[in-house]
Amino acid sequence: xxxxxxxxxxxxxxxxxxxxxxxxxxxxxxxxxxxxxxxxxxxxxxxxxxxxxxxxxxxxxxxxxxxxxxxxxxxxxxxxxxxxxxxxxxxxxxxxxxxxxxxxxxxxxxxxxxxxxxxxxxxxxxxxxxxxxxxxxxxxxxxxxxxxxxxxxxxxxxxxxxxxxxxxxxxxxxxxxxxxxxxxxxxxxxxxxxxxxxxxxxxxxxxxxxxxxxxxxxxxxxxxxxxxxxxxxxxxxxxxxxxxxxxxxxxxxxxxxxxxxxxxxxxxxxxxxxxxxxxxxxxxxxxxxxxxxxxxxxxxxxxxxxxxxxxxxxxxxxxxxxxxxxxxxxxxxxxxxxx
Amino acid sequence: xxxxxxxxxxxxxxxxxxxxxxxxxxxxxxxxxxxxxxxxxxxxxxxxxxxxxxxxxxxxxxxxxxxxxxxxxxxxxxxxxxxxxxxxxxxxxxxxxxxxxxxxxxxxxxxxxxxxxxxxxxxxxxxxxxxxxxxxxxxxxxxxxxxxxxxxxxxxxxxxxxxxxxxxxxxxxxxxxxxxxxxxxxxxxxxxxxxxxxxxxxxxxxxxxxxxxxxxxxxxxxxxxxxxxxxxxxxxxxxxxxxxxxxxxxxxxxxxxxxxxxxxxxxxxxxxxxxxxxxxxxxxxxxxxxxxxxxxxxxxxxxxxxxxxxxxxxxxxxxxxxxxxxxxxxxxxxxxxxx
DNA sequence: ACAAATAACGAAATCGGTTTCACGGCTAAT
DNA sequence: ATTAGCCGTGAAACCGATTTCGTTATTTGT
Numbered sequence: 012x013x014x015x016x017x018x019x020x021x022x023x024x025x026x027x028x029x030x031x032x033x034x035x036x037x038x039x040x041x042x043x044x045x046x047x048x049x050x051x052x053x054x055x056x057x058x059x060x061x062x063x064x065x066x067x068x069x070x071x072x073x074x075x076x077x078x079x080x081x082x083x084x085x086x087x088x089x090x091x092x093x094x095x096x097x098x099x100x101x102x103x104x105x106x107x108x109x110x111x112x113x114x115x116x117x118x119x120x121x122x123x124x125x126x127x128x129x130x131x132x133x134x135x136x137x138x139x140x141x142x143x144x145x146x147x148x149x150x151x152x153x154x155x156x157x158x159x160x161x162x163x164x165x166x167x168x169x170x171x172x173x174x175x176x177x178x179x180x181x182x183x184x185x186x187x188x189x190x191x192x193x194x195x196x197x198x199x200x201x202x203x204x205x206x207x208x209x210x211x212x213x214x215x216x217x218x219x220x221x222x223x224x225x226x227x228x229x230x231x232x233x234x235x236x237x238x239x240x241x242x243x244x245x246x247x248x249x250x251x252x253x254x255x256x257x258x259x260x261x262x263x264x265x266x267x268x269x270x271x272x273x274x275x276x277x278x279x280x281x282x283x284x285x286x287x288x289x290x291x292x293x294x295x296x297x298x299x300x301x302x303x304x305x306x307x308x309x310x311x312x313x314x315x316x317x318x319x320x321x322x323x324x325x326x327x328x329x330x331x332x333x334x335x336x337x338x339x340x341x342x343x344x345x346x347x348x349x350x
Numbered sequence: 351x352x353x354x355x356x357x358x359x360x361x362x363x364x365x366x367x368x369x370x371x372x373x374x375x376x377x378x379x380x381x382x383x384x385x386x387x388x389x390x391x392x393x394x395x396x397x398x399x400x401x402x403x404x405x406x407x408x409x410x411x412x413x414x415x416x417x418x419x420x421x422x423x424x425x426x427x428x429x430x431x432x433x434x435x436x437x438x439x440x441x442x443x444x445x446x447x448x449x450x451x452x453x454x455x456x457x458x459x460x461x462x463x464x465x466x467x468x469x470x471x472x473x474x475x476x477x478x479x480x481x482x483x484x485x486x487x488x489x490x491x492x493x494x495x496x497x498x499x500x501x502x503x504x505x506x507x508x509x510x511x512x513x514x515x516x517x518x519x520x521x522x523x524x525x526x527x528x529x530x531x532x533x534x535x536x537x538x539x540x541x542x543x544x545x546x547x548x549x550x551x552x553x554x555x556x557x558x559x560x561x562x563x564x565x566x567x568x569x570x571x572x573x574x575x576x577x578x579x580x581x582x583x584x585x586x587x588x589x590x591x592x593x594x595x596x597x598x599x600x601x602x603x604x605x606x607x608x609x610x611x612x613x614x615x616x617x618x619x620x621x622x623x624x625x626x627x628x629x630x631x632x633x634x635x636x637x638x639x640x641x642x643x644x645x646x647x648x649x650x651x652x653x654x655x656x657x658x659x660x661x662x663x664x665x666x667x668x669x670x671x672x673x674x675x676x677x678x679x680x681x682x683x684x685x686x687x688x689x
Numbered sequence: 690a691c692a693a694a695t696a697a698c699g700a701a702a703t704c705g706g707t708t709t710c711a712c713g714g715c716t717a718a719t
Numbered sequence: 720a721t722t723a724g725c726c727g728t729g730a731a732a733c734c735g736a737t738t739t740c741g742t743t744a745t746t747t748g749t
Contacts, residue, residue, distance in 0.1 A: 021476055023735055034699045039737060049697065069477050070418060071735035073409035074704045084457070086442075093442045094638060096435040103425075103432045106459035115477075118423070118457045120445035137360055138408050138454075244642040270642055277644050299433060300639060303583040303609055305616050362705055373729045378707060388727065410705035413734050 022063035031059035042067075081117045082109065082326055083142040088122045096299065097315060098145055101166060104319020105143065112327055116143075141326050150174075162329035166322050168212040177329065179321040179338040181313040183213050186342035187220020188227070190265045190293040190311050193344055195228050199263030199291055203236040203254050205247050205275060207267040214242075217267040217295060236261070240271055247274030255282050262290055263350070269294035269301040272308050276349065291350035307347030314340050361402035370398035381406075420456045421448065421665055422481040427461045435637065436654060437484055440505060443658020444482065451666055455482075480665050489513075501668035505661050507551040516668065518660040518677040520652040522552050525681035526559020527566070529604045529632040529650050532683055534567055538602030538630055542575040542593050544586050544614060546606040553581075556606040556634060575600070579610055586613030594621050601629055602689070608633035608640040611647050615688065630689035646686030653679050 024035045031038070033052055040048050041056040042065075048056075073079045084105060086098060102116070109116050117139055141162035144153055150171060157163045157176050165178035187204075194202045204221045207214030218237065225232045236258065238250035247266060251274065254261060264279075266272035272294030276286050286292055286306060294301050297312035321338040328335035363374045370377070372391055379387050380395040381404075387395075412418045423444060425437060441455070448455050456478055480501035483492055489510060496502045496515050504517035526543075533541045543560045546553030557576065564571045575597065577589035586605060590613065593600060603618075605611035611633030615625050625631055625645060633640050636651035660677040667674035 021735095024737095025735080035736080036699060036701095036738080037697090040698090043737085047697065052698090066476065068413070068735050070409045070412035071704090072737080074407070074413050074706085075735080075737045077704080079409060081456075088442065088446070093438045094435050096433045096438065099435065099438045099441075100432050102438075102441075102457060103427065103459040106457055107427070110458065110460060116457045117420075118441060118445055118455045119449065120442040121449060137405065270638075273642060299609070300642070303612055303639070360705095363707095364705080374706080375708080375729060375731095376727090379728090382707085386727065391727090407705050410734090411707080413736090414705080414707045416734080 021068070022060075022065045023068070026063055027056065027059045027065060030063065031055045078140050078330075079138060080113060081115050081139045082323075083119050083139040084116045085119045085121065085142055085144050087146045088120045089146075093120065097296075100315040101145060101319040101322070104316040104321075105323045106319075107316075108320045108323035108327070112323075114140075114323075114327070114330075140330055143322050143326055162326060164322050164325045164329065164335075166318060168216070170210065170212055170215075177325055177335045177337060179318055179325055179340070180212070181318060182339045182341050183216030184220040184223065186295060186311040186313065187217035187265065187267070188224045189220070189342060189344050190295065191221045191224035192227070193309075193346075194263035194265060194291055194293060194350060195224065195230075197263070197291060197350060201233075201236070201258065201261050202263035202265060203238060203258070203261050205238050205240045205250055205264065205266040205271045207240065207242045207271070209239065214267060221265055240267075240274075242268055242271060244270050244274040244277075247271035248278045251275040251278035252282070255279070255284070264290060264292045266292065266294050269296045269298045269304075269308055269310055272310065272349070273300060273304055276304075276306075276308075286349050293344075293350045297345050301345070301347070306349050309347045309350040310345050312343045312345045314342075360407070361399075361404045362407070365402055366395060366398045366404055369402065370394045417479050417669075418477060419452060420454050420478045421662075422458050422478040423455045424458045424460065424481055424483050426485045427459045428485075432459070436635075439654040440484060440658040440661070443655040443660075444662045445658075446655075447659045447662035447666070451662075453479075453662075453666070453669075479669055482661050482665055501665060503661050503664045503668065503674075505657060507555070509549065509551055509554075516664055516674045516676060518657055518664055518679070519551070520657060521678045521680050522555030523559040523562065525634060525650040525652065526556035526604065526606070527563045528559070528681060528683050529634065530560045530563035531566070532648075532685075533602035533604060533630055533632060533689060534563065534569075536602070536630060536689060540572075540575070540597065540600050541602035541604060542577060542597070542600050544577050544579045544589055544603065544605040544610045546579065546581045546610070548578065553606060560604055579606075579613075581607055581610060583609050583613040583616075586610035587617045590614040590617035591621070594618070594623070603629060603631045605631065605633050608635045608637045608643075608647055608649055611649065611688070612639060612643055615643075615645075615647075625688050632683075632689045636684050640684075640686070645688050648686045648689035649684050651682045651684045653681075 024038045028035045028038045033056060037048060037052060038056055041053050042060065069080055084102065105116055142156060143164045143166065145166050150169065153163060153176065163176050165176055168178055168180045169176060191202060204218065206218045209215050209218065222232055238254055240246035240250045251264065255278065264275050266275050272292050275292050279286055279290050284290055294308045294310035297310045301308035301310040317340050321340065325335040325338065363377045367374045367377045372395060376387060376391060377395055380392050381399065408419060423441065444455055481495060482503045482505065484505050489508065492502060492515065502515050504515055507517055507519045508515060530541060543557065545557045548554050548557065561571055577593055579585035579589045594617065603614050605614050611631050614631055618625055618629050623629055633647045633649035636649045640647035640649045656679050660679065664674040664677065
């Protein structure tokens, strides 16, 4: 199997050294910002480098330093995960920050189920300097990688409370609080919630926010108003129908994502009730759905680009041996028509 | 700035060579499948390599061969592009194929507007073996990279008809044909269409399919039924209201994507007409929206994972100096409730 | 004014593979 | 029985940047 390679001419340290009349060592010092070089030489080296249009050879540097400048971005390869527009935006956030820091993101879409397949490639392979994990349920893989000393950052709070792995996350508790409080402020007296998967921290946290809003407002929490759904339209619709049957006086619903909000609305309308007049509905995500749906869905917006950027920043901190701060990004409520 | 690196111990050719009692050169030959080595030695080298848990060092190989094993996947960094779930799935398709071929995708989300910024990084940098472009409008950048000899693959047919750059695409013409023909077969006598941006090949092609369906059916094409929208909910809704005002007898609409189908439905319902009883609507994309929307949207499904995979295969062909076949993937109609 | 410390810089080794080249041992051709 | 040719193999050069180590030149300290 013969492979072609691009034909672009590249210049090297050797050429710069010759052109500037110094040694390769000095070129390296100048180009890496080592200040123990005479100013005159610094100038001539930089001039020579620019004249020759020098571009560093990543492979050579990687071989020499042991660092590749690459960070793996790992997404669990399951059909549902990939079609979520969320990840694309996260990737953009990561990519922007990395590009500005001379790092690159190696995208790995891989089934995390099998510990061997995925891990072998980057950890034992040592092909990357670190790894950012998206869409996490399989802790084993991540813990193994982390234990092996590879810098790891998670997007989304890990379920395991005493995990030491740094992460970035949206303030889902704050978001749930915001949504529920908004419904209270709007005059709702009986607010139910449709939860997501409670094994995912996002699901659990949004519910915590809902609970906290009751606490803050001094309202009693009725566990019967907490309907466990699983992020999907169907589950939300079914649970809402059930809620309405048992509690006809519900006048507000906080759904833990926009799709479920739409499911809830479908159920409400099916029962001949009006949104928001009879029952107000708040979603979560500020997705395209929430914007295009009629009526427009009032929802909690999270800064997804910022989430990716924060993950990248955290990774950079790790690579520089700084202890990163755990970043939790705040949310914003987008008021549309359903509440 | 001090950087840490993973601590994992790695074995090298030198160690394998010593363990197997041969030279590094022979190790290289065996591990690269050069058959001019005595079978006995092949066996002992392989055994030694396995015993030592050998993993190749990508940087060293890249330095030596000039090939990095990395392919850039470039997405134009504009807010709308990123939130389209389409790209995430394409990326998955690419990633799967690459992973199986010992290649990696370097994700670059970057504004293609400025020719300098993005290009400098991979072409002049020579950091990648090739580039796959998504979401293309800026041909200049791509042409420059291509002209410089870097293998390039496009996802989506380039607007420039006589471009020589290999691409993969969904059969948008076929899809438009399929959708329109389905409406005809269903008994619609007056079918309008909402186009996307006609400067994008997907928009133009889906319209061509609509036209071709008329031709095939021997029906006269009424240009007045072609409403130029721009992929968005709002534009579709406005254009549909206009269509309905001028042509109250329209009984079918082919929207070039699902969001516009939803916009059309909103307009139709606002005018007190029913879907699909009065007017049938077909969308395009089989997006999550089309599945969760009520009524469920009949739509044209494209094989997005397959599109990514095809792009990856095409890139691999280029890297091996084979002339790739232009791949155009067929579509499938998903029948739901709106038609 | 002289030993000791410091600054500036180059030669050479190094990272881990790949590849060229030369050499000894055989086989085939003359 | 020579000569030419092919095999299998290892020594060494090479890819391009980094880094150690040592040398010379210049300060600093007393």
